Amino acid sequence: MTGGARKRALKLAPLLMGVMVFAASCASNAPQTTLKPKGPEAQTIANLIDPVFMIAAVVFVLILGGALFVSIKFRAKDDDDFNEFPEQIHGNFKMEIGWTIVPALILAVVGMFTVVTIFDLAKKPGPEAVQVQIYGQQWWWEYRYDTNNDGKFDEIITANDLVIPSGVDVSLHIRSRDVIHSWWAPALNGKKDAVPGRTHPLTINADKPGVYIGQCTEFCGLSHAEMRIKVVALPEAKYQAWVKHQQQSFVNPKTEAAQRGWAAFAGQCTSCHRLTGMTDPNSSPGDPAAATKLFVYPPVVNQVSGEVPNLLHFLSRTTFAGGKFNLRKNTPECAALGQDWAQKESNLKKCLNRNDLEAWLRNAPSRKAMHPGLVPSPESRGMPNFHLSEDQIDDLVAFLSTLK
Numbered sequence: 001m002t003g004g005a006r007k008r009a010l011k012l013a014p015l016l017m018g019v020m021v022f023a024a025s026c027a028s029n030a031p032q033t034t035l036k037p038k039g040p041e042a043q044t045i046a047n048l049i050d051p052v053f054m055i056a057a058v059v060f061v062l063i064l065g066g067a068l069f070v071s072i073k074f075r076a077k078d079d080d081d082f083n084e085f086p087e088q089i090h091g092n093f094k095m096e097i098g099w100t101i102v103p104a105l106i107l108a109v110v111g112m113f114t115v116v117t118i119f120d121l122a123k124k125p126g127p128e129a130v131q132v133q134i135y136g137q138q139w140w141w142e143y144r145y146d147t148n149n150d151g152k153f154d155e156i157i158t159a160n161d162l163v164i165p166s167g168v169d170v171s172l173h174i175r176s177r178d179v180i181h182s183w184w185a186p187a188l189n190g191k192k193d194a195v196p197g198r199t200h201p202l203t204i205n206a207d208k209p210g211v212y213i214g215q216c217t218e219f220c221g222l223s224h225a226e227m228r229i230k231v232v233a234l235p236e237a238k239y240q241a242w243v244k245h246q247q248q249s250f251v252n253p254k255t256e257a258a259q260r261g262w263a264a265f266a267g268q269c270t271s272c273h274r275l276t277g278m279t280d281p282n283s284s285p286g287d288p289a290a291a292t293k294l295f296v297y298p299p300v301v302n303q304v305s306g307e308v309p310n311l312l313h314f315l316s317r318t319t320f321a322g323g324k325f326n327l328r329k330n331t332p333e334c335a336a337l338g339q340d341w342a343q344k345e346s347n348l349k350k351c352l353n354r355n356d357l358e359a360w361l362r363n364a365p366s367r368k369a370m371h372p373g374l375v376p377s378p379e380s381r382g383m384p385n386f387h388l389s390e391d392q393i394d395d396l397v398a399f400l401s402t403l404k
Contacts, residue, residue, distance in 0.1 A: 031213035034186040038212060039205045041121060041189040048117045052110055059106075121190070125169035125203050132162065133173045136181030136194035136216065139223035139368075139382065140309060140322035147243060156246045157276065157310045160319045162231045163339060165239035166209045172202040177307055179221065185214035185231045193218060206233035223382065226368055228323030232339060242339055246313055250277040253402045261399025264392050270297045272383050274310045275403070314403035315342035315352075321368055321383075325356040342404050354397060361393045 030036075037043040089095060131146040133153040143163075145156035153173075164170045174183050176194035184191035188204040206212060214229030234242060253262050262281045265273075280295040314320075316339055320327050328334045328341050334351035342348045360367050364383040388396070 032186050032215060036187060038187040038207050038210070039189065040207075041203055041205060042187055044117060044120050045190055048113055051113075055106060055110070121203075123203075124201070125171045129169040129171040129203070130164060131171050131173070132164075134162075134175065134183055134194065135307070136174070136176045136178075136183065136220070136227075137307065138178055138221050139216075139227040141183070141216075141227070141229060142307070142309070145243070145246075147247075156243065158246065158313070158317065159309045160230060160323045161317045161339070162229070163239065163242055164204070164206060164231060164233050165236050166206045166233040168236070169203055169205050172204065174200045174202055180218050181216050181220045181227070182218035183214070183229065184217045185212050185229055187212045188231060191217050204231070206231070209233050209235050209238075223322065223368055226322060226324045228319070230319055230323055232318070234339065238338065242316070245316065245340070248313075250275055250279065250312060251402070252279060253399055255398060257395050257398035258402050259399075261392075261395035261397070264388075264396055265399055266295055268386050268388075269396070270295075271308075273308050274312075276310055276312045278312075311400070311403055314400055315348070316340065316404065320357070321360055321364070324368055325360065326353050327357070329353050342401075348401060348404075352401065357397060357400070358393050361388060361396055 034042070034045070034049070037046045127149075131149065131153070133144040133146070135142040135144070140159055141162070142157070142159050143161075144153035145158075146153045147155040172183070172192070174192050174194045175198070176196045178196065180196070181194040182191050183194055183202070185204065188206060189202060192200050192202040194200065210233055212231040212233065214231065216224060216227040216229070218224075220227065253259050259281065265275075266278075266281050274297065275295075278295045315327070318327055318339070318341070319325060328337075328351040330353075331351075334341060334347075337347055337351065341351055356367075360383075363385045365385055368382070
């Protein structure tokens with residue numbers, strides 16, 4: 001490349017970078033944008049961001065425009081210009097007061113409205129708010145609901161999908177069991193850190209039914225980028241039906257394949273998972289108490305916190321593995337079925353994402369970054385590779401398909 005060509009390329013580089021940045025900001029489908037608020041809290045933030053952004057844009061144009069004007073108008077025309085000392089304006093009282101007072105006033109106004117916004121967002125929701133306790137853990141989110149307002153958060157225990165009623169305040173109590181995480185659904189509110197030993201409050205409210213995508217925004221380990229958030233807002237009637245369904249007890253599987261999967265789950269999977277109210281698959285069929293004999297879980301060996309995902313009503317969710325994979329097929333027809341997509345056997349057969357579910361059971365560490373050579377141990381994180389046979393995988397899928 002010649003010297004002239006190199007100079008032209010250097011001149012064009014800033015323009016090309018600007019075009020690239022502009023093009024990147026024009027995504028047609030950006031589910032994690034903060035610029036499209038879908039709830040009152042997010043709208044409150046947008047009401048602050050929009051005017052501040054416009055003020056910043058005006059300041060940017062003025063400063064950059066002034067710099068370009070000066071650099072072009074007063075550029076050196078020959079070698080003598082480099083030796084000429086420019087006229088000094090130091091001591092110009094009006095100009096110095098102007099460029100000191102104006103920025104100070106701008107910052108004072110922005111600061112005032114920022115403080116007002118912070119206090120607005122910090123207001124506690126009313127007693128009618130839905131109460132949900134959120135736990136961040138490497139690398140998934142657990143959601144515990146207090147439906148009777150007794151402060152215990154034990155009526156519903158689920159994961160991955162946070163299901164809420166639309167148009168209703170939802171009071172979140174955000175905590176962590178291991179390291180610092182950060183819960184953020186940008187269309188509904190700002191982010192809030194999950195810190196061990198502390199509880200951080202956050203209120204969300206979805207304007208209308210829909211799905212709102214988020215992300216853990218605090219680096220929390222190897223699978224940080226795969227610790228996803230999905231908020232599902234339902235109409236009030238559907239939400240109440242979901243709550244009622246979530247509180248139903250475990251039902252023993254009926255088919256032989258599902259029963260074999262039930263036994264395999266009890267024998268190997270209970271170091272990583274729970275099923276509230278699961279009965280003992282090894283009970284004698286003739287035992288009159290078999291239907292109510294609860295399974296005694298072995299000690300948890302691969303989670304430092306001692307807490308593991310609860311798979312009761314597993315198929316009422318739409319994702320698994322910390323939200324990384326879709327549990328149902330990603331088609332408009334399956335998505336339209338909502339949270340009760342698996343209640344009908346025909347819909348389950350048509351929409352279950354068997355490929356990803358079987359691949360996860362076959363070798364979870366290869367599907368999601370956790371720990372090289374992961375084996376069950378007190379120090380490990382995530383689900384290890386249990387080296388299941390294909391028959392065991394089929395049986396486990398059959399069993400999981402009964403957890404509706």
